[in-house]
Amino acid sequence: MEKRSEAAAFLGGRLRLRQMPRGHRAGTDAVLLAAATPAQTRGLILDIGAGTGAVGLAAALRAPAATLGLVEIDPESCALARENIATNALAARIRVHEADLLSIAARRAGGLENESAEVLLTNPPYLTPGRARVSPDPRRALAHVSADGLEPWLRACLALLRPGGLFVMIHRADALADCLASVGTRLGALALLPVLPREGEAATRILLRGLKGSKAPLSLLPPLVLHEADGAFTPRAEALNRGKGELF
Structure with missing residues (x-):
């Protein structure tokens, strides 16, 4: 087994996370996705494509x-996620589902029930073979590349989300058209938040929020700017990095 890195501080020290020294590592994307979690949620939150658990653990806080x-398919990532849950004393509230999201049988065998989640957070594989350079690192490739495309991933996610x-x-951000096409009419009250590296630059990420079964129209929100001209985080981005403030 590959040597594991030491647990490092996340969210300004509010979480301790152990990650693989190579392969996909949680960063700003995980912070932003977790920051979309409504504080008043009392039911089940699913973190799909969880890796070592950064989004889910931050959402728990x-x-x-x-x-x-x-929900994660990679066994070693699942093992680290379980360690991270224990390290942060969250075992009473968080469960790891080691399962292939795209397999109905595997989801059932992993203890996942359709229409069980109140909130679903996902950072899907961003790339498709043939349309991007695939990393030679197998774990990074597994996290970043989907041979099936985005629509099957979203269909499986939404099967787990309650009406x-x-x-x-x-x-x-350049996958926005694919995101909207894959969502189709399954979600309404869509809110689209562009994420800009710096003021005046093109968005590199988008966050898409919606309600299953709603018919309400889409809204385009003012962008989130991550960095000042000197490279420092903007005050809003710095607050989010420390697990404070609201994204939506």
């Missing part, structure tokens, strides 16, 4: 009355 499920439940996804 934001919604102290909720229970969490971390009226909240869905939040982060993705590349």
Whole structure:
């Protein structure tokens, strides 16, 4: 087994996370996705494509009355997620579901029930083979690349979300058309939040929030700017990095 890194501080030290020294590592995307968690959530929150648990654990801090499920296919990432849950004393509220999201049988075998989640957070694989350079690192490739495309991933996610439940996804800004096409009419009350590296620059990420089954129209929100001209985080981005403030 690959040597694991030491646990490092996340959210300004509010969480301790152990991650693989190579492969996909949680960062700003995880912070932003977790920051979309409503604090008043009392039901089940699912973190889909959870990796070592950064989004789900951060969401647990934001919604102290909720229970969490971390859904991940990679066994070593699941093992680290379980360690991270124990390290942060969250075992009473968080469960790891080691399962292939795209397999109905695997979801059932992993303890996942359709229409069980009140909130669903996902950071899906961003890339498709043939349309991007695939990393030679197998774990990074597994996290970043989907041979099936985005629509099957979102269909499986939304099967797990209850009617009226909240869905939040982060993705590349240049994949917006694919995101909206894949969502189709399954979600309404969509809110689209562009994420800019600096003021005046093009967005590199988008966050898409919606309610399952709603017919309400889409709204385009003012962008979130991550960095000042000198590279420092903006005050809003710095607050989010410390697990404070609201994203939506």
